[in-house]
Amino acid sequence: MSISWFKYAAPMNFYQLAGRLIPWFAWSAAILTGVGLYIAFFVAPTDFQQGEAYRVIFIHVPAAWMSMFIYLIMAFWSAVGLAWNTRLSFMMARALAPTGAVFAFLSLWTGALWGKPMWGAWWVWDARLTSALILFFLYVGLMALWSAIDDRRRGDRAGALLTLVGAINVPIIYFSVKWWNTLHQGSSINLMKAPTMASIMLTGMLVLAIAAWLYTLAVVLVRVRGIILERERQTEWVKELLEH
């Protein structure tokens, strides 16, 4: 069976496809979140070192992963959009950014909640924390750029260029922050290395990570449908759709 991938590069076809997919993603995200949170709060044992507070990682780790993945996916769509001039790619990049920023913020916030009982401080200038903060700043700058440019075509392309520059820079930022941190800080605080994580904890975390993926897919598809409607409002099919 051959799938015609390019069929869905057209916003009209993608709009229909997204509409069919959203309920699946949304419901499975909801169910998996329920299962994951149940494991996190009732099944997973209390950690003998960290007590109950470690349970923050069930939210924290998936959020941190997603905030990084989403930036990579945005960079991918930006490159595709710039190379092949596909309208949908830019719409995807735009739809992804707010969710990425939310996850970046969530990972910082839950990190602070975890840090207070563990390290005794809401915030330390640890390498991972610092680079997560800078990633959050990158999302904010990108959304500020989009909101400042009224012209749609220019906004798409400018945002894509900035995303790509950021993507090249992210690893450099990460390593510079890491070296900066090891050089500056006496080893008063170290990110705890989970020695061997109990497998039930890992299961809960992975379930919630998959739930975060599915949630992202659902939310981004809803958002991209909105963007498609807004941009294609002059076309016949949108007018037809709105009349019904």
Added chain:
Amino acid sequence: MLRFLLAVIRRDLLLAARRKGDWLTSQFFFVMVVSMFPLGIGPEPNVLRMVAPGVVWVAALLASLLSLARLFAEDYRDGSLEQMLLSPNPPVLLALGKALAHWLIYGVPLLLIAPVLGIQFALPADAIGILMLSLLVGTPILSLLGSVGAALTLGLRGGGVLLTLLILPLYVPALIFGAGAVDSALSGLGWQAHLSLLAAFLMLTLLVAPWVASAALRVSIE
């Protein structure tokens, strides 16, 4: 090609020489920002010495962003930028020439002012030397990366603040390695590693930034 590059640089230098007010504003901004810190922190020499590398470097970032907001703006307003992009010369060279001119006009003075500020902050002589060296290697990065931001935000409302939001996170490696070199010189550690990494970052920026900036200029002009 080289002639075109030199022409772009000479033109910007001439324009800057005819408009000294703009040029001086940026330099005095740098001096004033740095001079505010002792007033806020207190005159204790040990503390000042400790914060000096970071303070000077952050002020250099801000000063360069302040002048970068105008990098393409004047040429954009009077239409000469469009003419230069329409000319058969490669736009990459235009972006590169503009960034290099910006460095000569705004970057080089910073590293000449830096020793005076270093004395204000009770830095020893060898640390001042490293500070100048780190600024020599680091300020071209600021101009090159900043030219990308200036091209992206060309003609937008609130362009200056927006430019800061976009570009400051990208400056992080330059800040870390630049201030880090001075820091290690102060604490008697080797500073060569920091400067090597800073130079590597400069090479990468030199390779990528002019292309992205010229692409951004085309996006912003059309």
